[in-house]
Each structure stands twice: as C-alpha cells, then as structure tokens.
Amino acid sequence: MSTGIALHQARVRYGPLEALHGVTLAAHPRGLTVLLGRNGSGRTTALRALAGTAPLSAGTVTWDGRDVTRLTPHERARRGLCFVPDRQAIYGTLTVRENLGLSAPKGDFAPALDAYPELRALLPRRSGTLSGGEQRMLALSRALLAPARVILVDEPTQGMSPAVASRTYELLMALAPDTCVITAEQRLPPGVRERASRAAVVVHELRRGEVVFSGEAAELAERPPPGP
Template sequence: MPVEAALHAARVRYGPLEALHGVDLSFPSSAVTVLLGRNGAGRTSVLHALAGVVRLSGGRVVWRGRDVTGLSMHQRVRLGMALVPAERAVFGSLTVAEHLQLGGPGRDAALELFPELTALLARPAGSLSGGQQQLVAIARALAAQPALLLLDEPERGLAPAVAARLHARLLAGDTTVVLTAQELPRTLARAAVVHVLHRGEVSFSGEPAELSAAAGAGSGSAGPGPSLR
C-alpha cells in the first residue's frame, strides 16, 4: 500500500519532557489510520508533528516523498494538509456559514453530510455547544478537500449516529486520514491501519483484526497483549 506520510525516528519535546521517543510511523495513502492510546500516550503529539504545530527535536516528517520537517504549519496547510484539534477548533466570532466559506469548494458536500448545521449557518460559532463546534470544525476541514486530514478525537461531543456517519464518509473517500481515539470505534473496523501508542512509543501496528486477535491472545495468556495505555 502506498505511503502518504511518515514519521522517521521522530522525537517531540515539551520543555524537559519528551512526548515521542524516536517513533517510526507510516500512514497509507487514500486510507484511514487510527492512532490509539490513552491520554498522554503521544497521539496528539504525532498529529502535531505531522501538521507542523510542534517542531521535532529529532527525526523527520516525510509527506508524499518530500522531507517537510522544516516547513511551518501554514506552509503545510497550503500544500493540502488540514488539522482539526480536539479543542478550540473554531473562531468564536465567525458564523457557521463563514467557517464553511473558509473551508472552500466542498461546502455543499459538507452540509449534505452534516445537515444539522443548516439551521445554524447564521449563528456565531462561539455561541454553539462543544459538540456543535466540533461539527463545524470537521465540516470546515472537509470543505477544504485536503490531501491529508488529521483529526484529534473527532467523535468528542458528537452523537453516535453523527460519528458513525462521519466514519462512513472517511472510509468511503479517497482522502488520507489520520485520527486519534482512546478505543477503536466499531464503525472504524475497516480502517487500513491501527497504531497503538504507549508513553511515547509504538506498542502495536497492524490491521484492526490483528489488534483484536492480539488483544484476545494477550488476555488469555501470561504474556501481555497490545497496550492501550
């Protein structure tokens, strides 16, 4: 499977603390990759390293065969990358309609996917609930039709039916998607790859079915299965 982006021996530091300890990760093209792990495992740091939110203290970021380690976040956005953070993902003073206009040519498709936003178009995003703001941020990113879409816990605050609709859209599309979750949703069982992070290191990489099999084997034997901690 062709690789869209990759981290090579990537290290991320926040002051004296190292969040990623030289990880190697690859993300297949036109497919969904899920990063699993509990809070503090390093999932968000992987997304931020890919997006250029944080600078690597070691290693490289490669996107479409090009070393983009030295590019800023804004430069990566212009090349077709979009990040939806888990929090503070909207501009409070802008309306929902203005957010979608910022997104770009996929505005109508985003509204078709999320018809819940139609009645909210005239409202400032800052007046919406947390779940509604998350929906606006995701819709704006989808409207931009990015080549690489990074989603940090996109299901947070969303109704299960809406999250399932989003997952179906991501799996059916041709965009390369990397998203984080604490547990693998059933609606993402057809994801291409799952990476499990534990304390800044990769403890498992494989297909969702392999993760389930390995976890089952670990629970039935003395040896540990893949850690989600």
C-alpha cells in the same frame, strides 16, 4: 507499502519533558490510519508533529518521499494537508456561515450541509455558542470542504451523539479510498473493523510516547490486553 506521510524516529519535547521517544509510523496515501492510545500516550503529539504544529527535537517527517520536517504548518496546508485539532478548531466569534466560508470562499457549503444537515439552521449563529458536538461537526466540515490530500483529525467524534459519531466515520471512510485520513482516538471507533473492506485501515497504538503496535485493525482484536 508506499507511504503518504510518515514520522521517522521522531522526538518531541515540551520543555524538559519528552512526549515522543523516537516514534516511527506511516500512513498510506489512500486509507484510514488510527493513532490509538490513552491520554498522555503521545497520539495527539504525533498528529501535531505530522501537521507541523509540534516541532521535532529529532527525527524527520516525510510526505510523498520528501523531507518536509522544516516546512511550516502553513506550507504543509498549501501542499494539501488539513489539520482539525481537538480544541480551538473553529473561530468562536464568527458565525457558522463565516467559518464555512473560510474553507469554501465561493460559498458552496453543500458538501458540509449534506453531511451535517444540523448545521443548516445554525448558519447565522456565533460558533462559540454551539454545543460541543455542533462545534465538532463544524470543525469536521473543513475536511469535507477543503481539497485536501492528507486529513488529520484529533478526536473527530468528541461530544457527538452515537448516531452522529457513526455518520462521521462513514464520511471519513468515504474519503479514505482517495485520501490519506489519520485520526487520533482513545479506542478504536465502533464499526471501523467492519468498514475495513471498503478502504485500508491501519492502526498505530501508542503508549507513553512509543509505538507498541502497528498493523491492520483486525489484528488489534487478536492481541492480548495490555498489562498494568
């Protein structure tokens, strides 16, 4: 298949420790890709490598067939990449309104407030005073307001109630037919398999810094459970 953004034999080191051991994975330019794995599996590092916030010690990152390994995170953002990390994804000293204004400088917050009406009453609040789930909603609003071609989200539903988490994946799946959406999760989110008919859903499972499975979400259910 044609690829939107991809890692090729990517290696990432944190000091003496290597977090990715020659990882190769690709995300379709339109659809949802889930990087699956437990803590320490390398899924977050793979996401950061795509965003440019974790420099490669070897390998390449390509986007639309172009080598973008040396592009800074800022340059990738200018090309249409939106990265929502699992931590420090908002500016805690700014209000909710001010945070939204960074992604929508003209003040049109309607897409974010329609998606997360819970934020409407919180607009004057300092973002650092919000609950974990509220902060996650605010962080996800960046992806809804930014004109992005590639959206990377680490743990998108962390701290959310089940109802809001389900709504969040509905929103991401609504973007997927026209956008490359990549999320990092510990387990496949409920309902993703059922929504796969609306957009391509590909899963890359990582374990100890290596890819152990790549395929469609439906194929994952057919695999035997991993060994100890």
